[in-house]
Amino acid sequence: MILNTRRRRGLPVVRLVSLTTLLLVGIVLFVFGLRQLLSLGHPVTYHLNLVMDNEPNRQVLARRIAAEARKHGLVIELSETTYPSLESLKLVNTPNPIDVALVPEGVGRPEQFPNVRRVAALGIAPLHVLVRSELYESSAQSLAALRGKRINCGPTSSVTRVLARDLLQFSGLRSATVSDAGDYIDEAGSTQDLLARLDSIKSLPANERVQAIAALPDAALFLSTPPSLLARRLVAVAGYRMVSLPFVDAYTLDRLGLHDLQETPDVDVVDRSSIVATTVPSQLYSTDPPVPATQCRTVGTWLLLVAYAPSDPEAAVRLLEVIYDSPLAGVIQPPPLSDHVSRFESHRGTELYLRRRRPLMTPELMSHLGRLLGGLGAFVSGVLALYGFLRILQLRRFESYYGEVRRIIQVSRGLEDDPEAPPSLDARRAYLLDQLDNLKSEAIRDFEEGGLRGEGLLAGVIALVNDTRSSLVMENRISRPSSQDRDSGLSSEQPRT
Secondary structure (H helix, E strand, O other): OHHHHHHHHHHHHHHHHHHHHHHHHHHHHHHHHHHHHHHHHOOOOEEEEEEEEOOHHHHHHHHHHHHHHHHHOEEEEEEEEEEOHHHHHHHHHOOOOOOEEEEEOOEOOHHHOOOEEEEEEEEEEEEEEEEOHHHHHHHHHOHHHHOOOEEEOOOOOOHHHHHHHHHHHHOOOOOOOOOOOOOOEEEOOOHHHHHHHHHHHOOOOHHHHHHHHHOOOOEEEEEOOOOOHHHHHHHHHHOOEEOOOOOHHHHHHOOOOOOOOOOOOOOOOEOHHHEEEEEEOOOOOEEOOEEOOOOEEEEEEEEEEEEEOOOOHHHHHHHHHHHHOOOHHHHHOOOOHHHOOOOOOEOHHHHHHHHHHOOOOOHHHHHHHHHHHHHHHHHHHHHHHHHHHHHHHHOOOHHHHHHHHHHHHHHHOOOOOOOOOOOOHHHHHHHHHHHHHHHHHHHHHHHHHOOOOOHHHHHHHHHHHHHHHHHHHHHHHHHOOOHHHHHHHHHHOOOOO
16 A cells, blocks of 8 residues: 555656656757748848959959859849958958958968958869960970069969079079069059050050051969950960979978078968979960960869858858859859868868768668667667666576475475464464465566566466465364264264163
8 A cells, every 4th residue: 555655656756757858858849940940031142242352363263152052042242342462362361251262272371360261162273374376396395584574473462473583592583572673564463454454555556566566465373263354365365375384293292391481470471382384285275376276274273162160060051052062163163071181170161061061871880870779789789688687687587486385385284383373273274364464465576577478377366266265264163073063973972861
């Protein structure tokens, strides 16, 4: 009775906890489902601000990305002012409305831009070296033929300018310094301005056109994904030719930065570990005359899509969907994200995109999962075996109850001694009947607690106890005759007179 009372008192507490848990789970699922249904009707739109580079090809690419992004719930606002690439990196690095930029890699130290993160690489931008047609033969042998000429190395604060000046320095042409005029005249014009000059030349009269072409630089070096809009104009309007660089392998071999002997962190230097050897297909810009005449070997660097570190990772994921999962991917042909290692750390949106696109079951995961399941299976099997062994030890088999009944029968017949049994016959039998009742109660309790398995086994134990009890009661009746039997027996035994 005490056990049953405790169970009835504990039941409402367990039921209350279960109902409370179910209620909380139901509320959470209801709120989540309602939020999902509402989001279907009102898709989230993300916003990013992209700084425009002053290189024409990168401007066209930025506009294409912005146009495609609107189809993916991403609004990209393009800056009205154009900036050179190093200035773009500084804008992305500092807290301001600018979030994203398209910049060539390879110049500057990563510690200069601690808040810049790589979103994706969009391919290699080769360095185009174009010279006037009359300088082509000599320049193809060595860039030293450009000594004393006017060379456009790109705008200040740009990756193109730093790389072009370093390349010319490697070929033996010193750049101008405060105390030295240098071996060439450096024109720091942007490719956008140079392209505008070429477009204006096409509409000039013949005599003015010749003078305008003569005012152009003798050579122009710039980074651009092929086909370059500026290279196409230089060839078509002014007859420029593209020069192949014979020292590409030697230039890119120094990947440890041993050429940088100046330990001045405020000077922008080329990180040649980010510079790669590449080629421009022959006749890309003209077939008659062929420009380039053959496959043109040159150096190049990766065009990176970088973002401000704290910018929204979901917006970066949408941007990557535009790059890799839209029709624009066939135009850009970006390399897989896992194939490119940049000096900049990956953006959180890039890592999130990779996790979402990662296959559920990879060979490495399957290997780890197999070892995990094998170890877990062995552990569970051991636990179950140990539990079964302990349960077997706790189980009371039928033989134990049979032994107890046999002992009671032997004691009742005087064939076995029981120190606790009373000496008188009536008290001994009452004592044994109580033991049988206790044995039956114990069997029922063991069955309830799991120590006695099987309804048939329980019924057999109870039947054996009941039969034994009936036998003891019958023996008691036989051994104790009634008063009438005793009287009749006495009258029959009276002597006859």
